[in-house]
Amino acid sequence: MEKTLEFKEWFIKNFSEFERNLNGEKTPGVHKLRKDALTKFKELSFPTLKDEDWKYTNISPLFKYNFSLDSSGKEISSEVISRFLFDEMEHSLIVFINGRFSKQHTKLLNLPEGVIVGSIADAIKEKNPIVEKHLGRYADHSNQIFTALSTAYTRDGAFVYVPEGKVVDEPVHIIFLTSADEQIITQPRNLFVADKNSQVTIIEHYVTDDEKIYFTNSVTEVVAEENAIVNHIKLQEESKAAFHIARTEIDQERNSNFSSLLFSTGAAIARNDINSRFNDEGSEATLNGLFIIEDEQLFDVHTLIDHAKPNCNSHEHYKGILDDKSRGVFNGKVLVRQDAQKTNAFQQNNNLLLSNNALVNTKPQLEIFADDVKCSHGATIGQLDDEAKFYLKTRGIGEEAARSILLHAFASDVLKFIKIKQVRDYLEEIISKRFN
Amino acid sequence: MLLEVKNLHASIEGNEILKGINLNVNPGEVHAIMGPNGSGKSTLAQVLAGREEYEVTEGEVIYEGKNLLELSPEDRAREGIFLAFQYPVEIPGVSNVNLLKTAVNEIRKYHGEEELDAFEFLTLIKEKMKIVELDESFLKRAVNEGFSGGEKKRNEIFQMAVLDPKLAILDETDSGLDIDALKIVANGVNKLKSKDKAIILVTHYQRLLNYIVPDFVHVLYNGRIVKSGGKELALELEEKGYDWIKAPSNSPKGGEKKVVTSN
Numbered sequence: 167m168e169k170t171l172e173f174k175e176w177f178i179k180n181f182s183e184f185e186r187n188l189n190g191e192k193t194p195g196v197h198k199l200r201k202d203a204l205t206k207f208k209e210l211s212f213p214t215l216k217d218e219d220w221k222y223t224n225i226s227p228l229f230k231y232n233f234s235l236d237s238s239g240k241e242i243s244s245e246v247i248s249r250f251l252f253d254e255m256e257h258s259l260i261v262f263i264n265g266r267f268s269k270q271h272t273k274l275l276n277l278p279e280g281v282i283v284g285s286i287a288d289a290i291k292e293k294n295p296i297v298e299k300h301l302g303r304y305a306d307h308s309n310q311i312f313t314a315l316s317t318a319y320t321r322d323g324a325f326v327y328v329p330e331g332k333v334v335d336e337p338v339h340i341i342f343l344t345s346a347d348e349q350i351i352t353q354p355r356n357l358f359v360a361d362k363n364s365q366v367t368i369i370e371h372y373v374t375d376d377e378k379i380y381f382t383n384s385v386t387e388v389v390a391e392e393n394a395i396v397n398h399i400k401l402q403e404e405s406k407a408a409f410h411i412a413r414t415e416i417d418q419e420r421n422s423n424f425s426s427l428l429f430s431t432g433a434a435i436a437r438n439d440i441n442s443r444f445n446d447e448g449s450e451a452t453l454n455g456l457f458i459i460e461d462e463q464l465f466d467v468h469t470l471i472d473h474a475k476p477n478c479n480s481h482e483h484y485k486g487i488l489d490d491k492s493r494g495v496f497n498g499k500v501l502v503r504q505d506a507q508k509t510n511a512f513q514q515n516n517n518l519l520l521s522n523n524a525l526v527n528t529k530p531q532l533e534i535f536a537d538d539v540k541c542s543h544g545a546t547i548g549q550l551d552d553e554a555k556f557y558l559k560t561r562g563i564g565e566e567a568a569r570s571i572l573l574h575a576f577a578s579d580v581l582k583f584i585k586i587k588q589v590r591d592y593l594e595e596i597i598s599k600r601f602n
Numbered sequence: 603m604l605l606e607v608k609n610l611h612a613s614i615e616g617n618e619i620l621k622g623i624n625l626n627v628n629p630g631e632v633h634a635i636m637g638p639n640g641s642g643k644s645t646l647a648q649v650l651a652g653r654e655e656y657e658v659t660e661g662e663v664i665y666e667g668k669n670l671l672e673l674s675p676e677d678r679a680r681e682g683i684f685l686a687f688q689y690p691v692e693i694p695g696v697s698n699v700n701l702l703k704t705a706v707n708e709i710r711k712y713h714g715e716e717e718l719d720a721f722e723f724l725t726l727i728k729e730k731m732k733i734v735e736l737d738e739s740f741l742k743r744a745v746n747e748g749f750s751g752g753e754k755k756r757n758e759i760f761q762m763a764v765l766d767p768k769l770a771i772l773d774e775t776d777s778g779l780d781i782d783a784l785k786i787v788a789n790g791v792n793k794l795k796s797k798d799k800a801i802i803l804v805t806h807y808q809r810l811l812n813y814i815v816p817d818f819v820h821v822l823y824n825g826r827i828v829k830s831g832g833k834e835l836a837l838e839l840e841e842k843g844y845d846w847i848k849a850p851s852n853s854p855k856g857g858e859k860k861v862v863t864s865n
């Protein structure tokens with residue numbers, strides 16, 4: 167408890183210094199947002215197992231460390247960055263090193279007119295009206311202490327804006343690389359806004375070149391305006407000693423289509439909150455995820471789909487492969503409000519335990535207040551299918567290869583949703599390396 | 603001799619299913635194993651393929667001079683044993699082509715041969731597909747997933763054709779097939795037949811044996827081979843059922859259990 171207070175105090179004490187060090191990024195609007203968030207941060211407490219939303223995720227190991235804000239300005243070679251690129255994929259690349267935008271590694275393609283892909287710190291400095299309008303509007307910091315912390319310390323992150331009617335053909339690949347000698351905290355603050363009839367694919371990619379202890383506390387706000395299509399892929403390959411707490415808030419307007427794919431292998435403790443709100447009719451949200459963990463890793467995903475309006479569809483499918491003593495938590499809440507008639511909401515969570523000591527807590531949470539809706543959910547926790555493995559072996563396929571084939575098959579259900587072959591290949595490769 | 607099964611006893615979950623099987627198979631031979639439901643035919647097939655759930659409590663199996671029971675299922679396959687399952691397993695997410703490619707190359711690796719390149723593999727696959735008259739789109743489908751009964755059986759024969767085993771054990775590959783599909787399956791098996799290979803056919807029906815003529819027919823009853831004969835035995839069984847076959851003198855008292863005739 168004391169540790170938790172100390173941890174909190176540090177951020178309260180350091181706030182003024184943090185703000186002083188911002189040059190030019192201290193516009194009145196964002197300054198107010200930070201101040202408000204700090205006030206909330208002071209009032210809120212860090213969650214414990216007694217909090218319903220954190221019942222299975224013991225976050226207390228986080229408070230053992232004194233994380234500091236990085237000020238090293240460390241140089242990273244392009245060789246390191248290239249390890250995380252997808253082979254032969256045309257894309258725009260933005261890189262953040264220890265939370266700060268790296269102009270050196272950023273390479274943008276020729277983007278359609280008006281499209282912005284860059285650092286949110288720059289956009290704040292330039293008083294970008296899109297940022298002023300949207301930043302902090304969706305990820306409510308009044309009741310979530312990690313969001314309050316992130317918001318108070320809003321500094322840098324990715325900003326993507328696609329104006330009305332524009333289609334960004336090539337994916338935007340955002341790399342967040344943490345590489346520090348000290349135990350640092352980075353708090354990427356991302357904002358993706360897709361205006362009416364626009365389309366974009368954004369890959370949020372968290373990586374490290376070292377297996378160190380650090381803390382990533384990220385908040386991503388996504389706005390899909392009317393008829394916009396946003397494909398969001400998040401790859402979390404943090405250090406296995408790191409902490410990764412991430413919140414993604416999606417605001418969906420009429421006839422918009424948002425899809426999210428979360429692929430997660432890293433971090434000692436990874437907690438993801440993914441919340442999508444249908445503000446108007448005719449929208450669709452697809453949330454898929456695959457996590458692969460081992461040792462004592464903990465992976466937690468909490469999703470909320472708020473069917474506030476009629477005629478919207480949501481599909482969720484999260485899968486986990488757990489080895490050793492690792493633990494998985496899935497909590498999928500679907501809220502169908504009273505006038506959200508003709509809602510379709512499907513949810514599925516399947517887990518594969520490779521060890522007797524691995525554990526999964528899975529919980530669908532359907533709260534339905536409308537009467538003309540189709541909702542379903544299902545969860546499974548099982549082992550590798552021995553029948554299938556034997557069948558493969560009788561065809562001359564060895565233990566290792568049989569296992570690998572079956573694990574790939576398990577994963578393929580989710581990976582098939584990734585339309586970009588190069589990304590799929592990259593992930594297949596990770597899976598192959600992990601299981602061969 | 604290719605396969606020599608000597609006094610084989612096997613149990614599962616403490617129940618003895620095979621109670622002393624003796625069977626000799628020479629290269630070039632076709633053996634049919636018949637017998638009522640639950641007599642242990644699939645158990646024998648699965649034990650030969652190496653299913654670990656069965657415990658071999660007595661006896662031995664010699665395959666090409668080697669102790670077969672010491673080999674892992676995959677090594678048995680690599681040494682040339684193929685089991686066509688009575689109930690082929692569905693494997694969602696794994697395509698037929700992926701299974702075959704991995705299988706072919708794992709077997710080649712075992713024998714110190716180079717892997718087939720994409721072209722060589724495809725040539726092989728296409729040639730063998732013709733035998734079972736399967737459409738090419740079938741290759742991309744997940745193994746047995748959503749296949750009709752007949753497709754599953756044809757798929758087993760297709761795999762057999764590709765892997766080209768020395769000893770093929772077909773567990774009721776004919777069951778549930780219409781006559782056209784049966785002919786396709788029989789044709790696939792006959793293509794494999796050669797003087798240095800052998801086939802064990804587990805079947806309930808004489809029908810298949812019109813197309814694949816066996817050298818020997820054995821009746822498996824209550825975990826033992828209680829009668830062996832030539833191809834006429836199958837006709838006789840078809841006509842009279844199994845009731846007339848008395849267990850040999852060392853078997854449990856006659857009439858202890860009503861044997862169900864299957865048809």
Ligand SMILES: Nc1ncnc2c1ncn2[C@@H]1O[C@H](COP(=O)(O)OP(=O)(O)OP(=O)(O)O)[C@@H](O)[C@H]1O
Nearest residue numbers: 614615617619638639640641642643644645646688
């Ligand atoms: N897991 C198991 N536990 C206990 N008994 C089993 C198990 N599996 C099979 N058996 C029993 O073993 C006996 C032999 O089964 P097997 O499948 O080998 O028969 P079969 O001759 O192939 O029958 P069929 O003609 O119906 O295919 C049956 O009595 C069956 O109930």
Ligand SMILES: [Mg+2]
Nearest residue numbers: 643644645688
């Ligand atoms: Mg059987």
